[in-house]
Every structure is written in structure tokens, then in C-alpha cells.
Amino acid sequence: xxxxxxxxxxxxxxxxxxxxxxxxxxxxxxxxxxxxxxxxxxxxxxxxxxxxxxxxxxxxxxxxxxxxxxxxxxxxxxxxxxxxxxxxxxxxxxxxxxxxxxxxxxxxxxxxxxxxxxxxxxxxxxxxxxxxxxxxxxxxxxxxxxxxxxxxxxxxxxxxxxxxxxxxxxxxxxxxxxxxxxxxxxxxxxxxxxxxxxxxxxxxxxxxxxxxxxxxxxxxxxxxxxxxxxxxxxxxxxxxxxxxxxxxxxxxxxxxxxxxxxxxxxxxxxxxxxxxxxxxxxxxxxxxxxxxxxxxxxxxxxxxxxxxxxxxxxxxxxxxxxxxxxxxxxxxxxxxxxxxxxxxxxxxxxxxxxxxxxxxxxxxxxxxxxxxxxxxxxxxxxxxxxxxxxxxxxxxxxxxxxxxxxxxxxxxxxxxxxxxxxxxxxxxxxxxxxxxxxxxxxxxxxxxxxxxxxxxxxxxxxxxxxxxxxxxxxxxxxxxxxxxxxxxxxxxxxxxxxxxxxxxxxxxxxxxxxxxxxxxxxxxxxxxxxxxxxxxxxxxxxxxxxxxxxxxxxxxxxxxxxxxxxxxxxxxxxxxxxxxxxxxxxxxxxxxxxxxxxxxxxxxxxxxxxxxxxxxxxxxxxxxxxxxxxxxxxxxxxxxxxxxxxxxxxxxxxxxxxxxxxxxxxxxxxxxxxxxxxx
Numbered sequence: 001x002x003x004x005x006x007x008x009x010x011x012x013x014x015x016x017x018x019x020x021x022x023x024x025x026x027x028x029x030x031x032x033x034x035x036x037x038x039x040x041x042x043x044x045x046x047x048x049x050x051x052x053x054x055x056x057x058x059x060x061x062x063x064x065x066x067x068x069x070x071x072x073x074x075x076x077x078x079x080x081x082x083x084x085x086x087x088x089x090x091x092x093x094x095x096x097x098x099x100x101x102x103x104x105x106x107x108x109x110x111x112x113x114x115x116x117x118x119x120x121x122x123x124x125x126x127x128x129x130x131x132x133x134x135x136x137x138x139x140x141x142x143x144x145x146x147x148x149x150x151x152x153x154x155x156x157x158x159x160x161x162x163x164x165x166x167x168x169x170x171x172x173x174x175x176x177x178x179x180x181x182x183x184x185x186x187x188x189x190x191x192x193x194x195x196x197x198x199x200x201x202x203x204x205x206x207x208x209x210x211x212x213x214x215x216x217x218x219x220x221x222x223x224x225x226x227x228x229x230x231x232x233x234x235x236x237x238x239x240x241x242x243x244x245x246x247x248x249x250x251x252x253x254x255x256x257x258x259x260x261x262x263x264x265x266x267x268x269x270x271x272x273x274x275x276x277x278x279x280x281x282x283x284x285x286x287x288x289x290x291x292x293x294x295x296x297x298x299x300x301x302x303x304x305x306x307x308x309x310x311x312x313x314x315x316x317x318x319x320x321x322x323x324x325x326x327x328x329x330x331x332x333x334x335x336x337x338x339x340x341x342x343x344x345x346x347x348x349x350x351x352x353x354x355x356x357x358x359x360x361x362x363x364x365x366x367x368x369x370x371x372x373x374x375x376x377x378x379x380x381x382x383x384x385x386x387x388x389x390x391x392x393x394x395x396x397x398x399x400x401x402x403x404x405x406x407x408x409x410x411x412x413x414x415x416x417x418x419x420x421x422x423x424x425x426x427x428x429x430x431x432x433x434x435x436x437x438x439x440x441x442x443x444x445x446x447x448x449x450x451x452x453x454x455x456x457x458x459x460x461x462x463x464x465x466x467x468x469x470x471x472x473x474x475x476x477x478x479x480x481x482x483x484x485x486x487x488x489x490x491x492x493x494x495x496x497x498x499x500x501x502x503x504x505x506x507x508x509x510x511x512x513x514x515x516x517x518x519x520x521x522x523x524x525x526x527x528x529x530x531x532x533x534x535x536x537x538x539x540x541x542x543x544x545x546x547x548x549x550x551x552x553x554x555x556x557x558x559x560x561x562x563x564x565x566x567x568x569x570x571x572x573x574x575x576x577x578x579x580x581x582x583x584x585x586x587x588x589x590x591x592x593x594x595x596x597x598x599x600x601x602x603x604x605x606x607x608x609x610x611x612x613x614x615x616x617x618x619x620x621x622x623x624x625x626x627x628x629x630x631x632x633x634x635x636x637x638x639x640x641x642x643x644x645x646x647x648x649x650x651x652x653x654x655x656x657x658x659x660x661x662x663x664x665x666x667x668x669x670x671x672x673x674x675x676x677x678x679x
Contacts, residue, residue: 040144065109098138119192509604516608534611599666603657
């Protein structure tokens with residue numbers, strides 16, 4: 001009989017189970033529950049041995065990796081459109097450049113291949129041993145080399161990485177992020193499509209090998225040579241040598257065999273038709289596509305695809321294949337990766353740019369349907385403003401009221417009736433001529449605006465080289481001093497003298513605002529209107545320049561600090577750390593610099609244009625144009641060519657430079673072009 005005291009003691013000393021139910025047995029403390037993952041390597045090798053698997057995995061992982069990501073400050077409303085973008089954060093920097101050897105796209109494509117092949121992907125987080133709380137790098141790791149360590153109390157205790165030479169490296173929970181396609185039999189492991197079709201993949205591979213063998217040696221060992229009596233060893237070797245000389249290889253295939261001494265050939269082979277390998281390989285390809293739930297057109301088979309279905313196929317691929325993969329990674333980033341940055345990541349979230357292309361045909365059908373409905377209601381006598389509101393027509397539409405029928409004029413009998421074919425043709429021609437004139441004016445204005453901006457941008461970038469060099473020297477010297485003092489905290493105080501940069505950017509912005517104002521004067525003069533150029537707001541432009549320069553300086557200082565943390569180890573040499581930081585800063589892309597300086601210059605250009613238009617004679621229409629954007633987002637495509645009937649409405653859409661709803665933010669180059677009636 002078991003002692004009551006022993007039972008009570010066991011209950012007191014036994015650790016409580018933090019999982020609601022046990023996931024491992026009492027006698028199992030670590031190691032994989034359901035066997036090792038020796039099959040995972042075979043699953044990954046199928047990508048290099050089966051063309052259908054390669055085509056599917058390459059297409060899905062490549063499409064996934066090309067989607068752009070952003071970091072956002074969540075809004076109290078919970079609405080995506082109310083979020084604010086975060087352009088400078090260590091988490092975003094690591095996601096865009098996970099480590100010195102991987103770009104963000106390469107990193108994402110690598111681990112997505114693992115997910116598509118094995119159903120698992122593993123990120124290992126590298127940290128600086130001196131400041132372990134800050135993640136510095138992400139590395140993709142083969143999932144077959146990671147062993148989860150189950151825990152009866154905590155579900156998971158950690159991981160064991162098994163190196164190529166068998167070395168076992170323990171990893172804590174905060175050093176690994178795993179993504180999985182759930183396995184219904186094993187909560188610690190994932191399940192990929194390959195596991196469900198391995199037998200069919202083997203059949204496809206073996207049929208390909210048989211076809212290859214057929215062309216190498218005609219696959220003729222499918223028969224028996226019968227001989228009377230017995231042969232000694234010399235007779236057998238002589239027969240084998242002669243047979244190989246006469247019948248082995250492609251050149252000797254299908255020769256007539258001559259047998260001596262009563263030997264007889266008994267045919268035992270199957271023909272290519274008997275084996276039906278062509279049909280077998282086609283069936284295997286279909287089964288593999290079914291496992292991945294991917295249709296033929298998604299892997300480039302377009303025998304039954306026309307232009308209309310091709311456009312629909314792009315949307316289907318993005319919505320059904322790319323978006324689910326993005327959502328899985330988005331969940332891991334926001335649930336596991338961002339919390340590693342503590343308070344600095346509170347209220348932030350990663351999100352991706354929607355890869356689903358807009359359905360232009362559906363949008364056109366909706367626009368046409370609404371226009372027809374609006375005409376029906378207005379003709380029936382409903383108020384125009386209420387129709388606009390009820391049908392949710394674009395805000396740019398303004399109801400002017402139905403024109404009153406004019407008093408009949410006897411002389412009008414000499415003029416073609418308003419409804420006559422001649423009058424209709426004349427009106428259509430006049431409208432076409434007017435639209436051609438407007439299009440020409442907008443195109444000329446946007447071409448001149450683009451030329452002026454690019455000229456100012458080139459001049460500013462040329463002058464900025466000296467500023468960047470000076471900043472780099474200052475930061476490298478500060479890093480060297482921090483290492484010499486063995487004071488890692490000094491990396492948090494890295495900064496540069498930005499006074500020269502403030503003046504340089506302000507001067508460039510003021511000069512561009514002046515020239516932009518003069519451009520509006522020239523546009524108006526070409527249309528027969530006199531306009532006075534506005535004086536640039538030097539104080540406002542100067543304040544904007546200070547903010548932009550501060551952001552650039554802080555970004556460069558942050559990059560220097562991160563690289564110093566990465567290479568700073570025990571007994572580090574100050575000059576060596578400084579050298580590596582200097583090389584890193586020199587290797588940085590100029591994308592951020594171009595975006596920030598370009599945004600500042602566009603702000604100045606818009607300021608000069610809109611300030612001049614504020615006091616100018618009202619044009620007939622203000623036209624929004626986004627044709628100078630290198631990559632136009634969906635919102636900018638919607639606002640492109642929108643007609644505004646008041647300065648206030650146009651300025652509200654373009655308050656400080658870029659279109660207010662542009663997803664590209666500082667990269668937007670949209671503007672307003674005024675059109676006056678011909679004088």
C-alpha cells in the first residue's frame with residue numbers, strides 16, 4: 001500500500017503543469033515525441049529532383065518574398081487607414097536586412113521554401129553578448145536540424161540545433177522563432193504538402209530514371225539467355241564481354257543478337273507503351289499540384305488561358321496563395337519578434353502591402369452602374385446631392401442643379417435643334433477638343449515639374465556627399481572612443497553636427513520653392529492669365545529641413561551603433577571595430593537618403609506652387625496628377641486625374657506636398673495642375 005505521506009509529499013513537490021493537459025509522457029523530458037525528422041531532408045531534396053515541386057515552391061516563395069512590408073503605429077480606432085507609418089526602428093531595419101549576408105527578400109524566400117517543403121521554418125535570433133536583450137540579426141536555419149525540447153510543465157523548454165558534424169547547440173526559447181503548418185498528430189512539428197505525396201514523387205522520379213536508362217542502354221536487361229548444359233567461368237566471361245561490346249550503349253541499341261552453341265533468348269522486357277511512364281509522370285504532376293492546391297496556370301501551364309483569365313489568375317494567385325503565407329509570417333512578427341524590443345515596440349505592428357491587384361474591370365462595371373442609377377434618379381426628380389450621398393459617388397462630384405430650359409427664340413429655328421445629329425456631333429467635337437487641350441496642358445506641366453525636381457535633386461545629392469562623409473567620420477571616431485573606454489552605453493549617445501546640413505537643405509528647398517512658383521506663373525501665362533509668384537516661406541521650409549536632417553542623422557547614428565554592437569566583443573580592438581563600422585556605413589543603400597531628401601524637396605516644390613495658386617485668379621478646375629510617380633499606389637491611381645472645383649478641396653488633398661492618402665508617403669510626387677479657360 002502506498003504511504004499517504006509519500007502521496008502528499010509527491011503532490012507538494014511535483015511542479016505544476018502550466019499547460020492545461022500533458023503533451024509529453026512522465027518519463028520523457030526532451031527529444032522529439034514521434035521520432036526524428038530524418039524525412040525532412042528528403043522532402044527538401046525533392047525541390048532539386050522533381051521539376052513540378054521546384055516550379056511550385058519557386059513560384060510561391062518568390063512571389064511571397066517580393067511583397068513590401070511596413071511598420072505601423074496602431075490607431076485608437078483600430079482602423080488600418082488611421083495608422084501612422086514608422087520609418088525608423090531597429091525591428092524594421094532587421095526585417096529589411098536580417099544579417100550581413102542576406103537581404104530581406106533572400107531571407108524571406110529561403111524560409112518560405114522550408115515552409116512549402118517541410119511545413120516548418122526556423123529563425124534563429126543573434127544577439128550581442130554584452131547587451132543580450134536587443135536582437136541584432138535573424139538567420140534562417142534548416143528545420144531538419146532543429147529539435148524541439150518538450151516540457152511536461154511548460155509545453156516547450158527550448159531547442160537543440162544539430163550541426164552538420166553532429167554538434168548539439170542548446171537554444172533558449174527567445175533565440176528561436178518557428179513557423180509551422182500544423183501537424184494533426186504532432187503539436188511540436190509541422191506538416192508540409194510533400195509529406196502527403198512522397199510516394200507519388202518517388203514514382204515520378206523513378207519513371208524519369210527508367211526513361212534515362214532506356215536511352216543509355218536500351219533497357220534490354222529485361223530478358224534471359226538459356227543455354228544447354230553448364231558453362232565454365234571462362235565461357236561465361238567470354239560471352240558477357242562479347243555481349244557488352246555488341247549491345248551496350250545508345251549507339252549499339254537494337255542490334256540483332258547472334259547466339260552460339262544452342263543458346264536461346266527469352267524476352268522478358270516491357271515496352272515503353274506497357275510501362276505508360278508518360279501518363280504516370282503527368283498523373284504525378286497533377287497529384288503534386290493538388291497537394292499544394294495550385295492550378296496549372298500558376299506554374300506556367302497556359303494552354304487554356306486567355307488575356308481575361310490571365311488577369312483573373314494574377315488576382316487568384318495573390319489572394320489564395322500569397323496572402324495566407326503573408327498572414328502566417330505577420331502573426332509571427334507581431335506575436336514573437338516585436339515583443340523582443342520591449343517598450344520601444346509598444347503599440348507597433350508589422351503589416352504587408354496588399355499583393356492582390358485591383359480589379360479594374362469590376363471597378364469600371366461599378367462606376368458605370370452607379371452613373372446609370374444616378375441618371376435614373378435625377379431624371380425621376382430626386383435631389384442631386386441626395387443621389388450623390390445615397391450612391392456613395394466620388395467626393396469630387398458636385399451637384400449644380402438641373403439647368404432651366406431657355407425661352408424659345410424664333411431665330412433658333414435657323415440653328416440646328418439641340419437634339420439634332422448635327423448639334424450632338426458639334427458638342428462631341430467641342431468636348432473632345434477641350435479634353436485634348438487639358439491633357440496637353442497637364443502633360444506639359446508635369447514634364448516641366450519633373451525636370452525641375454530632378455535637377456534640384458541631383459544638385460542636392462552632389463552637395464550631400466561631403467555632409468555624409470563628415471557624419472561618417474564623426475560617428476566612427478565616437479565608436480572608436482567608446483571601445484577605448486570600454487563603455488558600451490556611449491553608443492546610445494552617438495550624434496553628429498547637423499548645422500551645415502540644415503543650411504544646405506534649407507537653401508535647396510527655398511531655391512526650389514522660388515522656381516516652382518515661377519513655373520505656375522509660366523503655366524498661367526501660357527493660358528492667357530496673369531499670376532504673381534508667391535514668396536517662399538523660409539521659416540517654414542527651414543523648420544522642415546531641420547526635422548528631415550535630424551531624422552537622417554539619427555538613422556545613420558543608429559546604423560553605426562547597431563554595427564558596433566554586432567562586432568564589439570571581449571578584448572575588441574578599437575581600430576578594428578571602427579574600421580568595420582566605417583565599412584558598414586559606406587555600404588549602406590542611399591534609398592533612405594533619396595526618400596527623405598526627395599520628400600523635403602517635393603514639399604518645397606508643392607509649397608511654391610500651392611502658395612502661388614492661393615492668390616491667383618481661380619482656374620476652371622484644379623487637376624490632380626500622379627503621372628510623375630515611379631511606382632503608383634492604389635490610392636494615387638484613384639486620385640490621378642481627379643478634378644477639384646475649389647482651391648480648398650485641392651489643398652486638402654495635397655496639404656504639404658504628397659497626396660495625403662499615398663501609401664508611399666515621402667516617395668509620392670503627385671501635384672495639382674490648374675487649368676484656366678482660354679482667354
